[in-house]
Amino acid sequence: MAPHTQQLTRPAVQLRSLTRSFDERVVLDGIDLDIPAGQFVALLGHSGSGKSTLLRAVAGLDHEVTGSGQLTAPDRVSVVFQDSRLLPWRRVLANVLLGLDGREAEQKGREALAEVGLQGRERAWPSELSGGEQQRAALARSLVREPELLLADEPFGALDALTRIKMHNLLRELWERHRPSVLLVTHDVDEAIVLADRVLVLDRGRIGLDLTIDRPHPRTYRDPLLGEYRERLLAALGVTEDH
Numbered sequence: 001m002a003p004h005t006q007q008l009t010r011p012a013v014q015l016r017s018l019t020r021s022f023d024e025r026v027v028l029d030g031i032d033l034d035i036p037a038g039q040f041v042a043l044l045g046h047s048g049s050g051k052s053t054l055l056r057a058v059a060g061l062d063h064e065v066t067g068s069g070q071l072t073a074p075d076r077v078s079v080v081f082q083d084s085r086l087l088p089w090r091r092v093l094a095n096v097l098l099g100l101d102g103r104e105a106e107q108k109g110r111e112a113l114a115e116v117g118l119q120g121r122e123r124a125w126p127s128e129l130s131g132g133e134q135q136r137a138a139l140a141r142s143l144v145r146e147p148e149l150l151l152a153d154e155p156f157g158a159l160d161a162l163t164r165i166k167m168h169n170l171l172r173e174l175w176e177r178h179r180p181s182v183l184l185v186t187h188d189v190d191e192a193i194v195l196a197d198r199v200l201v202l203d204r205g206r207i208g209l210d211l212t213i214d215r216p217h218p219r220t221y222r223d224p225l226l227g228e229y230r231e232r233l234l235a236a237l238g239v240t241e242d243h
């Protein structure tokens, strides 16, 4: 079990020489990383580079792997996955409240659903929601727990391009309002630079590039000044624009 210690001082997440292996295969090879409280960080890397492994380690969900190193993360951590993981036999509000009881919790659940634009859908079944709405409900479920750290593993990967842009705006708005630290795993360089203030590239088990995106929000894909960041990230991923 990952050693999660209560952390009252900054940074929110601290990894020291974090190593994780599956059998003989080393996936994370001595990672050092600090994420200050309230920072929005995106994690890029090739398929199989270990992004999910890193996120699962920070979430304390990596029971199958062997590993070493030190890991500090806040107590209140929420995780959102590519698939909403709503329970099909529970209505939307009941899914959001899962494990929480009482009137106060219910009120917070209703407020969280309103925040993600699902007011009036409290009694719907998950199957009655679109993919984007299901991800909104998943975000509401994480919000209601007032996370200090939000971990998101390709949360918009299965959505169409238009819905994805709406979800980007929503996620950034929620972040502005609640200011959790965020670690967002994505394949999408544009998603990373539009949303995050800092982008990491995982390469051969290490952080190959740690890039601060110094542009104001809201950002759009068309911002020409984001082009330079895109190029640096693509180069770190071994992709050149003429391919």
Ligand SMILES: Nc1ncnc2c1ncn2[C@@H]1O[C@H](COP(=O)(O)OP(=O)(O)OP(=O)(O)O)[C@@H](O)[C@H]1O
Residues within 6 Å of the ligand: 022, 027, 045, 046, 047, 048, 049, 050, 051, 052, 053, 054, 064, 187
């Ligand atoms: N439960 C497991 N058992 C054995 N090997 C695993 C397990 N989970 C992941 N791996 C291996 O660890 C490596 C990193 O996987 P991980 O899922 O972290 O990569 P990723 O960067 O998130 O990939 P993707 O972008 O495709 O989701 C891969 O080679 C994968 O095969």
